[in-house]
Amino acid sequence: MAPKVLVSDKLSETAVQIFRDRGIDVDFQPDLGKDKDKLAEVIGQYDGLAIRSATKVTEKILAAADNLKVIARAGIGTDNIDKDAASKKGVIVMNTPFGNMITTAEHAIAMMFAVARQIPEASASTHAGKWEKSKFMGTELTNKTLGVIGAGNIGGIVCDRARGLKMKVIAYDPFLGEEKADQMGVEKVELDDLLARADFITLHVPFTDATANILSRENLAKTKKGVRIINCARGGLVDEEALAEMLQSGHVAGAAFDVFAVEPAKENALFNLPNVVCTPHLGAATTEAQENVALQVAEQMSSYLLTGAVENALNMPSVTAEEAKVMGPWLKLASHLGSFVGQMADEPIQAINILYDGVASELNLNALNCGLVAGIMKKANPDVNMVSAPVVARERGIQISTTNQDKSGTFDGYIKVTVVTDKRERSVAGTVFSDGKPRFIQIKGINIDAEIGAHMLYTTNEDVPGIIGALGRTMGEFGVNIANFTLGRSEAGGEAIALLYVDEPTPAEARAKLAETGLFTQIKPLQFDVA
Numbered sequence: 001m002a003p004k005v006l007v008s009d010k011l012s013e014t015a016v017q018i019f020r021d022r023g024i025d026v027d028f029q030p031d032l033g034k035d036k037d038k039l040a041e042v043i044g045q046y047d048g049l050a051i052r053s054a055t056k057v058t059e060k061i062l063a064a065a066d067n068l069k070v071i072a073r074a075g076i077g078t079d080n081i082d083k084d085a086a087s088k089k090g091v092i093v094m095n096t097p098f099g100n101m102i103t104t105a106e107h108a109i110a111m112m113f114a115v116a117r118q119i120p121e122a123s124a125s126t127h128a129g130k131w132e133k134s135k136f137m138g139t140e141l142t143n144k145t146l147g148v149i150g151a152g153n154i155g156g157i158v159c160d161r162a163r164g165l166k167m168k169v170i171a172y173d174p175f176l177g178e179e180k181a182d183q184m185g186v187e188k189v190e191l192d193d194l195l196a197r198a199d200f201i202t203l204h205v206p207f208t209d210a211t212a213n214i215l216s217r218e219n220l221a222k223t224k225k226g227v228r229i230i231n232c233a234r235g236g237l238v239d240e241e242a243l244a245e246m247l248q249s250g251h252v253a254g255a256a257f258d259v260f261a262v263e264p265a266k267e268n269a270l271f272n273l274p275n276v277v278c279t280p281h282l283g284a285a286t287t288e289a290q291e292n293v294a295l296q297v298a299e300q301m302s303s304y305l306l307t308g309a310v311e312n313a314l315n316m317p318s319v320t321a322e323e324a325k326v327m328g329p330w331l332k333l334a335s336h337l338g339s340f341v342g343q344m345a346d347e348p349i350q351a352i353n354i355l356y357d358g359v360a361s362e363l364n365l366n367a368l369n370c371g372l373v374a375g376i377m378k379k380a381n382p383d384v385n386m387v388s389a390p391v392v393a394r395e396r397g398i399q400i401s402t403t404n405q406d407k408s409g410t411f412d413g414y415i416k417v418t419v420v421t422d423k424r425e426r427s428v429a430g431t432v433f434s435d436g437k438p439r440f441i442q443i444k445g446i447n448i449d450a451e452i453g454a455h456m457l458y459t460t461n462e463d464v465p466g467i468i469g470a471l472g473r474t475m476g477e478f479g480v481n482i483a484n485f486t487l488g489r490s491e492a493g494g495e496a497i498a499l500l501y502v503d504e505p506t507p508a509e510a511r512a513k514l515a516e517t518g519l520f521t522q523i524k525p526l527q528f529d530v531a
Helices: 012-021 036-045 059-061 083-089 101-117 117-129 155-163 178-184 191-197 219-223 240-249 288-305 320-345 365-377 389-395 467-477 509-518
Strands: 003-009 026-027 047-052 070-073 092-094 145-149 168-172 202-204 227-229 252-257 274-277 349-358 399-405 414-420 425-432 438-443 448-451 457-463 482-489 497-500 520-527
Touching: 003 012, 003 365, 012 288, 026 425, 036 059, 036 202, 047 288, 047 320, 070 288, 083 092, 083 457, 083 467, 092 227, 092 288, 101 117, 101 155, 101 227, 101 252, 101 288, 101 399, 145 155, 145 191, 145 467, 155 168, 155 178, 168 191, 219 240, 240 252, 252 497, 320 365, 320 414, 320 425, 320 520, 349 365, 365 389, 365 399, 389 482, 399 425, 448 482, 467 482, 467 497, 467 509, 509 520
Parallel strands: 003 026, 003 047, 047 070, 070 092, 145 168, 145 202, 202 227, 227 252, 252 274, 349 399
Antiparallel strands: 349 414, 414 425, 425 438, 438 448, 457 497, 457 520, 482 497
């Protein structure tokens, strides 16, 4: 059955057609997102949800989204999606961070010109039949210092455009390296230095705990007298009340805001102040940008639902279509390894240690980690998946560590996972053979070569005669067919293990009969999702 996607906001017909062309069953209802009750009523039918800003994906909506696998936002901001609730539900949240970069950067530059030359006020005055040429004395951008807070994708474009305007560009961004700053032709500075030196300040950061109110009253007081401030990024980055006071006092010469702490902004401290330019969140509002992000949403969602490729996800590692093809067997192996130790652990898990060797260490380890942790967590929560598993593990205080190393043994690569409880450690290792099938190659340090089936039986015992016979007779007596039988031991007469791949679950009566022999120290039925 084809995946089913709901488009609940206004996306272009071209984007909707992309879904159809890719074989997706798309339901285009561009006004449905405004009706939260109706959305909650129908969302359970869909595998994917494509939105803009009008649809609010709340915890209530997600609670009803029993089949939902992915939400994709046409644009950058995902404030209208409860990402924590989505992650716990196991739903991937995607955005399209690159489709409107140029548009937003151009809007910031336009706003900078507008406030520097008082263009809106001059336009209104002239339309009113006045000719107040001397009233609107502006300032040039050439040779002025532009302080850019956040030099990522959009901020980087602003830096490039500003250098073309012959401005001196300084940037504050904790993630900007000196080498990258040199390549961009900007000077990397600390925030206090930027505040003291900049003639213009423009913000290009997301709204996070670290950036909230980054231009606070205290920081605004550190700015150069006559500074002009532009915010086309996110509301809540600037103390609007404090800025309004400084505009009225003359410390700040002008401001240009496209975003506000509360939107839609019907009233605001900045409104109706002289030399303040305001626009209604138009940063991404160009024909080109709206079309670009819509097309990206359709392509990203289709690729994920059809191939497993994950692009621009906010709560899961990205996996390209090419990676998905190569990593498929390794992701399956990671899930099986996690499932094995998860089913074996009877006490609360304190730590998960993962080792990647050889070719496995060259893959997308973040994605493999998610798959492996999901396998472990499924014992406690069968509904967990690659998205929700890290959240569940974090909530339980489980420490996860990853090590990767060059090829160190017989196999081109392998994965080994060790779980630590307050009583013991359990480990299992596996690899992917050339036929693309995952295998277990080591359990508790004992080498084996075991094919993985949906139903398995794991036993441990002292290495003595009669084990194979006891297992074979008992399985036969209860009508359980053995598809594959693997043995391993630490040394002659030492600890030994057996792993049976059986065609159906081993009945409790069969396990009890095995226990009665006194030969086995552990008898554990296992199940794996091999579909």
